Amino acid sequence: MTVAAAGPVFSLREIPFSHRGSWFGFSPVVAEKTYAQDVHLVSHQTGMHPILRLAPTAEAAVTATPHLLTWAGDDGRIDLAYENPDTVRVRGSGLGLRLLAADPVLTPFSGPYFYQDPADGSYVFTVYQTGRRYRVTLLGGQAEHLGAQALGTAERGLVLGGAWEIAIEEYETARAPYTSTDTFEQVAKAARAEFDAFAAAVAPWRSDRTPAAELAAYVLWSATVRPAGFVTRPAVLMSKHWMDKVWSWDHCFNAMALAEGLPDLAWDQFRLPFDHQDAAGALPDSVTHSEILYNFVKPPIHGWAVRHLPPALGTYQLLERWTSFWLDARRAPGRELPHYQHGNDSGWDNATTFDPERVVESADLAAFLVLQMRELARLAGDPDMSARWTEQADRTRDALLAELWDGERFVARGVHSGRTWSSSSLLDLMPIVLGEELPQPIRAALAARIERHLTAFGPATELPGSPHYLDDGYWRGPIWAPSTVLIEDGLRRAGYPDLADEVSARFRALCEKSGFAENFDARTGEGLRDRAYTWTASAYLILAAAHERRTGAGAVTGPRAATSD
Secondary structure, three states, X not given: OOOOOOOOOEOOOOOOEOOOEOOEEEEEEEEOOEEEEEEEEEEOOOOOEEEEEEEEOOOOEEEEEOOEEEEEEOOEEEEEEEEEOOEEEEEEEOOOEEEEEOOOEEEOOEOEEEEEOOOOOOEEEEEOOOOEEEEEEEEEEEEEEEOOOOOEEOOOEEEEEEEEEEEEEEEOOOOOOOOOOOXXXXXXXXXXXXXXXXXXXXXXXXXXXXXXXXXXXXXXXXXXXXXXXXXXXOEEOOOOOOOOOEEOOHHHHHHHHHOOOOHHHHHHHHHOHHHHOOOOOOOOOEXXXXXXXXXXXXXXXXXXXXXXXXOOOOHHHHHHHHHHHHHHHOOOOOOOOOOEOOHHHHOOOOOHHHOOOOOEXXXXXXXXXXXXXXXXXXXXXXXXXXXXXXXXXXXXXXXXXXXXXXXXXXXXXXXXXXXEEOOOEHHHHHHHHHHHHOOHHHHHHHHHHHHHHEEOOEEOOEOOOOOOOOOOOOOOOOEOHHHHHHHHHHHHHOOOHHHXXXXXHHHHHHHHHHOEOOEEOOOOOOEEOOOEOHHHHHHHHHHHHHHHHHHOOOOOOOOOOOOOO
16 A cells, blocks of 8 residues: 655644645644644634644654655554545555544534534534534545534544545535545545646756755645635645735745746736735735735835736736825825835834834835836836836935935934934845945945845844844844845845855755745744745745756756846
């Protein structure tokens, strides 16, 4: 019954086992920073919810590869593979399995109810937390059931032993009895073929020089969900751990990583937040299965991102409304520069730039809008509209240089107080994204300061010598993927390719050492927070593809570099 378990091999404590399109995965991570002893089926419909606990009846080691999850011990083995996005097949030989409801308590408004369906003999958990059903169909062997029709607190589920096989499905209210003519080997082989095709599309250039590329592709593939709820398109969630949303700037990096190999999926990523653009033109802060949040926004990097995507109809209209939001709703009377209302709007939630005040005109925001307006001028198709956007971009750039450059560095300005200040945050250096648009002395000053932020693993978000630096301080020290990609691109276009190369090389080496965490300790390189973050995987793919292209290491047709070669 052996199925080949070709790599990459990964730890379930770091990356969940899942399948493109599925809303559930298998992991011991059952809540934010919460690790269970056993692997759980964890669903992300209506939030992150552990549904079923998979407990082998004897000690067994767990191994995960893109197509196969295996428990192996002295008594035997259990294998699990996805048959399709809502169905898995599980089989065991010698090693038994206790498949139990993760929550033992059923109340009138929460928990699982478990029963045997008289129509087909399957066993069904119907779960309040997700509002979905989980059907277990016995395909071979014997099963003992526990707690069928029980109310209140009870152990509910199945005990499987000997040689056995089951199918587990997630669905809404009813469906035809489960049937399949495929063997387990065929199911696993098909799952592997699906992943291999995805990896070949997004990273055809991968080789021994890019040892993390295949795992990066898996992180993206496995975090993709099919349309459901408020998720209007196939979407790459930021993670199938607790960061199971699409935030309205994270999605840009995933779109860029997918752009060359899977352009339709890339544009789905880009357009998803725009499907929920509000009447003012603002994008939501985040979108997930059952929730859209508008209490904050995210920075307008979308014009910058579009430059790295293949052409598509309708792009101008999306960017025009989003840009007009900043010009109409986020400029104080008589002011040329737009403002953030909180650090969360910038994506750098707690950066030290926002310590003195939160309602702030900042240099990064103005720089991103200049790039976005340049893109609108290029896309307008009408000479008058193009000239209008060019003029507005020039005005914003000139105001940025006149009002927020103090001769040595960019400062932030409080909208209410009018006072200015500088900080030791990397955020203050983000105007490097303007590249060649900046005067050479300013480019040189920014590049020198960026170099001071560069640790052995990449650019720290707070100057390492700052009294505000924290090893696990979110945006007050750790290395992040988006800031790294934006800075690498800006440095290259500003005429500092050697420094850009160093930023790229250190971050790629960091991912190869520490995986694809939400962020990383800038001193040690340790992965922090959510450990299976898709924009980190995408950043690796973007930078690795660009490096392979620049060095001529084989034909590169993967993600467009976020750089000008």
